[in-house]
Amino acid sequence: MVNFGGIARALFGSSNERRVRRFDPTVRAIGALEEQLSRLTDDELRARTERFKQELKDGKTVDDILVEAFATVREGAKRALGMRHFDVQLIGGMVLNAGSIAEMKTGEGKTLVATLATYLNALEGKGVHVVTVNDYLASRDAEWMGRLYRFLGLSVGIIGHGLSDQQRRDAYNCDITYATNNELGFDYLRDNMKYERAQMVQRGHHYAIVDEVDSILVDEARTPLIISGPLDDRSEFYQTIDAFIPQLSAEDYEVDEKQRQVSFTEDGTEKLERLLEAAGHLNGSSLYDIENVAVVHHVNNALKAHKLFAKDKDYIVRGDEIVIIDEFTGRMMPGRRYSEGLHQALEAKEHVTIQPENQTLASITFQNYFRMYKKLSGMTGTANTEAAEFADIYGLDVVEIPTNVPVQRIDEDDEVYRTFEEKFRAIAREVKEAASRGQPVLVGTTSIEKSEMLADRLRKEGLKDFQVLNARYHEQEAYIVAQAGVPGAVTIATNMAGRGTDIKLGGNLEMRVERELADVPEGEERQRRIAEIDADIKRLKEQALAAGGLYVLATERHESRRIDNQLRGRSGRQGDPGRSKFFLSLQDDLMRIFGSERMDTMLTRLGLKEDEAIVHPWINKALEKAQKKVEARNFDIRKNLLKYDDVMNDQRRVIFDQRIEIMDAEGLEETIEDMRNETVDAMVARHIPERAYPEQWATQELHDEAIELLNLDLPIVEWAAEEGIDDADIRERIRAAADAAAKEKTERFGPQVATYIQRSVVLQTLDALWRDHLVNLDHLRSVVGFRGYAQRDPLNEYKSEAFELFQSMITQLRERVTSQLSRVEIQRPAPAQPPLPVMEAHHVDPTTGEDEFGHGAERLTADFNPIEEERFLVDPENPETWGQIGRNEPCPCGSGKKFKHCHGAFATQEA
Known part of the structure; x- marks a missing residue:
């Protein structure tokens, strides 16, 4: 063709x-x-x-x-x-x-x-x-x-x-x-x-x-x-649920590694129901009754924690906390926590202190x-x-964009071995050979566990002069990466995504000056020393170039080709020579999940001996196809999540736009009057149905609701007894009374104070209802997937029910604002601004593993001042009060040095 x-x-x-x-x-x-x-x-x-x-x-x-x-x-x-x-x-x-x-x-x-x-x-x-x-x-x-x-x-x-x-x-x-x-x-x-x-x-x-x-x-x-606030402590419940999981056998659940999902079998569900019933945590007879939605959620999290999340791969236990390991960079992410109770399930699994869950106050996807x-x-x-x-x-x-100078890196075909052991032996041989000829080697691994396995293997092979860079030692990371281009240097690193430091052949001048001349003041001596370091780097670069440039040796293919390409791209910088090769085995996760049994049988028939590798461009193409399948599946997952988030995003924009309109408005009389009138209309419609006879009217209930929502004790029962009166007359009388009470209050407060109070009440009520609405949407999201069993599209179900919840929230807003404004009185001068709720943010930069908000869980309230907040007071003589400190921030001890050159260096040595 x-x-x-x-x-x-x-x-x-x-x-x-x-x-x-x-x-x-x-x-x-x-x-x-x-x-x-x-x-x-x-x-x-x-x-x-x-x-x-x-x-x-x-x-x-x-x-x-x-x-x-x-x-x-x-x-x-x-x-x-x-x-x-x-x-x-x-x-x-x-x-x-x-x-x-x-x-x-x-x-x-x-x-x-x-x-x-x-x-x-x-x-x-x-x-x-x-x-x-x-x-x-x-x-x-x-x-x-x-x-x-x-x-x-x-x-x-x-x-x-x-x-x-x-x-x-x-x-x-x-x-x-x-x-x-x-x-x-x-x-x-x-x-x-x-x-x-x-x-x-x-x-x-x-x-x-x-x-x-x-x-x-x-x-x-x-x-x-996510900006969140704390909820009630439920640590005992997590521990109870966690104790059930070890009692299950392999027949009680199914693990799907491709989809990264785990679910209970029918037998497992029945066994769990008996355990929950005995512990008093089951409402009704079935785990999947609607009143057990929260229990199902926690049970599924406990199963995930035990069967999908592996210690030292997905997380590590450090002290009394679970620290997540980023799957792309392989580094610790202190401060970041899994949401929706999954982190608490991991804490229960590892028997560390269970931190309370947080309620979402506001959230948005990137x-x-x-x-x-x-x-x-x-x-x-x-x-x-x-x-x-x-x-x-x-x-x-x-x-x-084309490169300014053509790329000279040689990307070699993958070498595929039958077992982990054979692959690691081959890698050790290759690393020793490259290091002996003075070629810098960067070895990429996919997890902490594998980087340490390889480190042990190299030690057994007699190679001791190498650096291990992973989540356990991220304090030394930037310097280790900067020196990875020195001739003969061997650096074992977890995935190199976005490390933020260039690997330059011969070494990095800026990093060496920062480390070696930290205590040398500006002047002739410092300039002389910088010139010496620069000359040394140029000499080392020539040696590295002569040895073939940086050799990137990867121990496994990642699910995403992009991560593999990031690792490869470390070599061949700005036209430098370089080389890259992937060493694989049939026991690697990607190979195992995508049909390595057939390949293993074929290789055995072909007579592939121990420590022999198969190398062929077809292998590369087959692996890339497998990676494309995984990438497409992950994209579908993200796209599906975004479809759900788009529903909330549309509502978020309505609420946020409404808030800005309220803040910008000079007066809110018309808005408040509309809310009041709609509340009255809804009240009357509830208790005086259309075309109902007067004897069918619930006038006493309407009277009671007028007191509750309007703070008005009106003779509604007597009005209803009048000859020829209808629901429209009663509606108008209630409206007139409510309008008169509101007008009297506005005149008594003065227009400026009245507007301030109206704005504060509307905004605070809207925020409180929005927070509750977010919780309701989270709960709806966690259970709506079950609608698929009834042949109904979960996304459409989510859209329609989310809309109903939103409509209900707007109705509550009208009623609450009307009720609060009918009762509000001035007892003291109005504050400059209503206090914001307690807010916390947890988010860690994936490329450094450091909390971008310093304290792990920063208070985001507007009047927050870390210096005035007692729990954040810093005592220069007590490191326990220092909290999380960035490597390049000044050391809190007051020495004037950067943290990494002062107490941060001591901490690294102790580690």
Whole structure:
């Protein structure tokens, strides 16, 4: 068969190549301005910024001024940063400006590329958000690239941990704002819990550039950002349920490794029902009766904790707590907890202190947060494998940007062995051989357990000079990664996703200076020592180059090709030579799940001997097909979760928009009157049915409800006894009485105070009902899947019932607001602002494993001040009061050194 697609690609290039070529005329146009701009003074170059702003106000678009603006940024970067944008970087900037994802290899200068689209879009004056995966990168990039922006006359702000609302507001009001995805999301949620518009910090969602876009919009998008408050302690109940699971046998449950699900069999359900009934936790005769929904939820969590989650792979026990291990980076994530009671089930399983569950006060997924931006773009080294997801969820295209220098890395075919043991023996031999010739080796593993197994194997083989980098030793991580390019260095690391530190052949100058010269003050001696380190690194780089560059040796394929590509991409940086190879066995998870038994039988028949490997391009293709299946399934799971979240998101937007309208309104009399009238109408309709005879009216109940909801003791029973009266007359009389009482109260309070009270009552009542509504939606979500057994679509069922719950919430809002306003009296001067509920945020940066909010569970209430809060008082002489400290933060002991060079270094040595 003739491959017409292959012939077309050979003649005309791939669709990506054709798309990139379309940018060539623009690149040439930008280059043509370079000599002209080089003759301008700094002030003349800076003046172009104001000219561009005026042109945009006069009706031009950003695309109209792109060529001149990009040329200005390129010239500004040469003067402010000593860097010049390559032509391929200009293409990357155009892709970002077009609202697409620029896929650029490691070391190709994504940070500099972003300055082009950032500057151009910031000229509109509506704010540009540059989103990074951690605080360190946000502050580093803002300082580094901020020199360019300020040189060209634009303001730059940073949103980091520990800022006050005013500092955040000032940063968001800058032309360009650097922030982490977590900070942006939490600020949005907190803004929509404020009681005054002036207290909100964000000013809109105009344009965002997301760095490491695959990490943030795919990996991080698996779970929502949640602001929560504590619920009652139920630790005894968790322990009771946990004790049942070890009593089950293998016939009582079924485990599906492909779907990562576990469920009870019919026999298991019956056995569990007997155990629950004996313990007094079963209502009725069946576990699946509607009143046992909460029990089913907890029982399923306990089963998951025992049968799906493995200690030292999915989590570790550290002290008296369960610490999650991120499946992509293999590092600890202190402070992050599984939601919906799963973390408590793990705590019960490992017999550590069970922390109380939290109630969701507000939440949003990254998908729905970032889709609010009018224009969105991103950049990363690995996005193409998730192109379908980016297009479907976010409407983002992926464009591969050519490298400035061709990639010289050699990607070898996988070696497949029959057993773990054979594979590890082969890896040990390969590592020893590479290290002996002075080639730096980076060994990638998929879990802590496997990295330590390999470390033990290397020790047995006599190789002792290597570094193990995983979640247990993340304090030393940045330095270990930085030195992984030194000749002969052997670094064993769990998955290398988004480590944030370049592996440079010969070593990293910045890291060595920071570590070796931490105590050397600025001056001639420091400069001399820096020059010595620089010369040493250049010498070591030559040795590493001669040995073949960085050798990336992977011990297993990940479920996602993107993670494999991230590991491979560590080698061959900026045209350096390099090599990568994957060593696999039929006992690996991916191979075992996808039919390795047939392959094992075939290899035995072929006479494959022990320690022999099969190497063939077909194996690579077969594995990639298996990975594609897993990726497609994971995408379907995320897409299905998003469909459910979209239902809540539509309701969230209604509520948040309503809050802003209430805060912006000068007066709320009409809104309050409508609520009151609708409450009266509903009251009368409940107790005086249409076309009912007067003797059928429930007038006493209507009287009682008028007292409850309107605080009015009206002669409704007497009214009903009047000749010829109907329901409309009674409705009008109640309305008139309620209106008169409201008017009297407004006149007594004064219009300004009355409006303040009305706004406070409406907002606080709306927030309280919204929180309860979120809990109801969570419960509905956890049980609606069972509707599938009745041949009903769970998503449609969820949509219709969520709508009914929302309608019920609106009815309650009208009644509660009406009731509270009818009873409110002024007993003391009104406070400046109603107090916010106690709020906590748990979210950890997946690339560093450090809590991005410092204290693990930061109080997010507006008036929170860590210095004044007793439990966060820091005693310089008592490390127990210091809490979680970032490696690069000042040491709390007051030495003036960074934590990692002071007490952080001691902690590492002790570990």
